[in-house]
Amino acid sequence: MIHNTTIDTQMNHRSIRAFKDQSLTTEQLATLYDVARCTSSSRFLQQFSILHLTDAKKRAAVRTIAGQPYVGANGDLLIFIADLYRNQQLRHDMGQDDGSLHSFDEYMQAVEDTVLAVQNTVIAAESMGLGAVILGSIMNDPAQLVKTLELPPMTFPILGVQVGIPDQEPQLKPRLPIANMAFENDYPRGIKAADLKEYDDVVTTYYDLRDANRRIDSFTKQVAGAKLAHTDHHRDQLVQLLHDQGLALDMK
Amino acid sequence: MIHNTTIDTQMNHRSIRAFKDQSLTTEQLATLYDVARCTSSSRFLQQFSILHLTDAKKRAAVRTIAGQPYVGANGDLLIFIADLYRNQQLRHDMGQDDGSLHSFDEYMQAVEDTVLAVQNTVIAAESMGLGAVILGSIMNDPAQLVKTLELPPMTFPILGVQVGIPDQEPQLKPRLPIANMAFENDYPRGIKAADLKEYDDVVTTYYDLRDANRRIDSFTKQVAGAKLAHTDHHRDQLVQLLHDQGLALDMK
Numbered sequence: 004m005i006h007n008t009t010i011d012t013q014m015n016h017r018s019i020r021a022f023k024d025q026s027l028t029t030e031q032l033a034t035l036y037d038v039a040r041c042t043s044s045s046r047f048l049q050q051f052s053i054l055h056l057t058d059a060k061k062r063a064a065v066r067t068i069a070g071q072p073y074v075g076a077n078g079d080l081l082i083f084i085a086d087l088y089r090n091q092q093l094r095h096d097m098g099q100d101d102g103s104l105h106s107f108d109e110y111m112q113a114v115e116d117t118v119l120a121v122q123n124t125v126i127a128a129e130s131m132g133l134g135a136v137i138l139g140s141i142m143n144d145p146a147q148l149v150k151t152l153e154l155p156p157m158t159f160p161i162l163g164v165q166v167g168i169p170d171q172e173p174q175l176k177p178r179l180p181i182a183n184m185a186f187e188n189d190y191p192r193g194i195k196a197a198d199l200k201e202y203d204d205v206v207t208t209y210y211d212l213r214d215a216n217r218r219i220d221s222f223t224k225q226v227a228g229a230k231l232a233h234t235d236h237h238r239d240q241l242v243q244l245l246h247d248q249g250l251a252l253d254m255k
Numbered sequence: 256m257i258h259n260t261t262i263d264t265q266m267n268h269r270s271i272r273a274f275k276d277q278s279l280t281t282e283q284l285a286t287l288y289d290v291a292r293c294t295s296s297s298r299f300l301q302q303f304s305i306l307h308l309t310d311a312k313k314r315a316a317v318r319t320i321a322g323q324p325y326v327g328a329n330g331d332l333l334i335f336i337a338d339l340y341r342n343q344q345l346r347h348d349m350g351q352d353d354g355s356l357h358s359f360d361e362y363m364q365a366v367e368d369t370v371l372a373v374q375n376t377v378i379a380a381e382s383m384g385l386g387a388v389i390l391g392s393i394m395n396d397p398a399q400l401v402k403t404l405e406l407p408p409m410t411f412p413i414l415g416v417q418v419g420i421p422d423q424e425p426q427l428k429p430r431l432p433i434a435n436m437a438f439e440n441d442y443p444r445g446i447k448a449a450d451l452k453e454y455d456d457v458v459t460t461y462y463d464l465r466d467a468n469r470r471i472d473s474f475t476k477q478v479a480g481a482k483l484a485h486t487d488h489h490r491d492q493l494v495q496l497l498h499d500q501g502l503a504l505d506m507k
Contacts, residue, residue: 005286009261009382013290013375034257036437038265040430042374043389046482047474049430053437061440084442089435090478092446097479104483108490112391114363115370115414119389122294122374123265130261137295137371139364154442162367178292178301183341185288185305188313190336190406194344222299226345230298231354231361238360242506254494254506 012130017175019134020071022078022167026057031131032079035166038127042120050113051120051161052086054152055079064151065163069140078134078167082141083121085113087250088157104157107251117161128166138163144237145244156249174213177205179222196223264382269427271386272323274330274419283383284331287418290379294372302365303372303413304338306404307331316403317415321392330419334393335373337365339502340409356409359503369413380418390415396489397496408501426465429457431474448475 027035032055039053056062062075065082074080087104094102103109121137128135141148141163148160180202183194196203203221210219220228245251279287284307291305308314314327317334326332339356346354355361373389380387393400393415400412432454435446448455455473462471472480497503 004289005282005383007260007382009264010286010290010379012261013379014293016293016295018295030257033433034262036433037256038262040433040436041266041268043268043270043377045391047428047477048482049436051436052442054442055437055439058440086436088442089446090483093448093451093475093478094483096446096448097475099479099483100485102483103485106485106491107494109483111366111493114366115391118367118370119374122371123378125295126375126378127262127265130259131257139297139367152442155444158442176299181285181288181292184292184301184303184338185307187307188310190304190306190340190404190410192407194341194348196345196348199345223345223349225299226342227349227351230300231342231346231351231356233352233355233358239358239505241363242359253491 009130013126015175016129017173018136019169019171019173020073020136021169021171022134022165023170024077025168027079027133027167031133034131035124035127039120039124042123044116044119045112048090048112049116050086050090051117052084052089052158054082054084056082061151065141065148068144068147068151069138070143071140074138074140074163074165077170078165081124081164081166082152082160083117083162083164084154085110085117085159085161087113088155091157105249105252107254110245110251114161121162121164124164133166134169135164135166138165142238142241145241146237149244149248154248159245159248159250174209177202177209199223261382265378267427268381269425270388271421271423271425272325272388273421273423274325274386274417275422276329277420279331279385279418283385286383287376287379291372291376294368294375296368296371297364300342300364301368302338302342303369304336304341304410306334306336308334313403317393317400320396320399320403321390322395323392326390326392326415326417329422330417333376333416333418334404334412335369335414335416336406337362337369337411337413339365340407343409357501357504359506362497362503366413373414373416376416385418386421387416387418390417394490394493397493398489401496401500411497411500411502426461429454429461451475
């Protein structure tokens with residue numbers, strides 16, 4: 004294992020969900036934006052944007068959607084947006100049609116631009132001693148989120164990042180062994196729960212140390228349980244909402 | 256602007272497409288895997304995998320698909336895969352049905368896990384003095400790629416990363432100004448090409464310095480031009496291929 008300051012920051016990643024009652028400085032925020040915009044982007048089209056929510060009503064609305072009390076509470080809330088609107092507007096202004104902008108392929112490339120920038124931003128924040136958590140939960144009610152953010156067509160929210168001064172020191176969460184997620188040339192078939200016995204024990208111990216009073220399952224039991232059970236929820240509306248926004252229209 | 260080793264690495268990012276004829280050491284590769292698996296994942300489900308292609312035939316096949324001579328040439332080639340197969344297998348082994356695994360929502364969360372890990376890997380590589388390029392081009396013929404990689408159902412390739420010892424020193428590519436990609440509370444409407452005049456000049460100068468003999472367009476001209484023009488290509492098959500892999504079946 005090679006060590007340097009950056010890699011140690013990355014290996015030391017833990018999601019922070021409790022922040023001190025203090026916002027980022029202008030310089031901290033500008034630095035995060037600068038790192039975000041330096042991220043690789045597909046074909047140099049730079050199809051993402053960031054919305055920084057400081058408005059108390061909007062933050063509260065996003066908190067309600069996410070259903071997590073720390074969302075839009077202490078710390079700064081950034082919403083990362085797949086953005087095909089900017090390039091659509093530029094094309095129109097220059098007398099061009101929408102070209103491939105309404106395709107699923109183009110949408111996915113914008114999603115990739117967006118998610119790459121999310122991770123770059125999180126690492127930059129952590130390198131400054133800030134804490135961060137990536138929020139998939141903002142998409143628990145995507146229609147409500149698009150409405151709350153008053154987003155134009157050809158944009159779609161992807162992930163939130165809550166970032167600030169950490170007010171907790173959680174333990175490192177143990178991850179799948181390399182042998183189970185990185186392979187040479189051939190993807191192996193037929194993994195069994197027993198293959199992850201050792202990892203399951205490590206995960207169980209992690210949860211026991213975190214909170215001995217609240218029993219949480221091993222990794223395989225989480226996979227077998229409610230997290231992946233089929234339930235009806237607002238997230239099922241994702242495809243319709245993408246279409247409503249003019250995105251991925253060839254996705255039928 | 257705040258500076259530290261990590262942020263300077265991130266701000267210094269440039270895609271490297273020419274590598275020395277030398278593979279990563281076992282330790283370098285293991286470190287990249289270790290960083291990748293420490294990336295945030297949606298609901299701790301860790302739904303991505305990495306395929307390291309060393310097989311000459313497979314590398315050549317991916318190069319043909321990408322249509323870029325440096326893909327699978329010098330350096331190491333990693334394929335990042337959205338992976339719902341592992342958790343499906345675990346669920347089956349534990350007597351459960353497929354739950355939500357075939358939904359578009361679940362697929363998108365796996366894509367997000369995958370792309371976050373890509374960016375973390377690239378930063379780790381760059382922090383070690385290695386160079387890297389993210390390869391969206393591996394998806395130019397997704398059917399051929401899935402076949403080449405012999406991937407099981409419930410997996411889908413997302414991005415490649417070519418990584419190695421740099422054999423070029425490209426200039427930093429100028430990115431969109433912060434004012435055009437990061438906004439407070441409200442997403443602004445109606446951007447015009449003229450709003451990016453200054454940026455366009457910077458981009459044009461960058462290309463002129465890179466290669467005075469090959470005229471490349473400003474940012475807005477690239478947006479207005481062929482990159483986003485509608486053309487029929489294999490990438491239009493993405494949705495059908497996802498379905499063939501058992502993914503995003505509610506996407507109709």
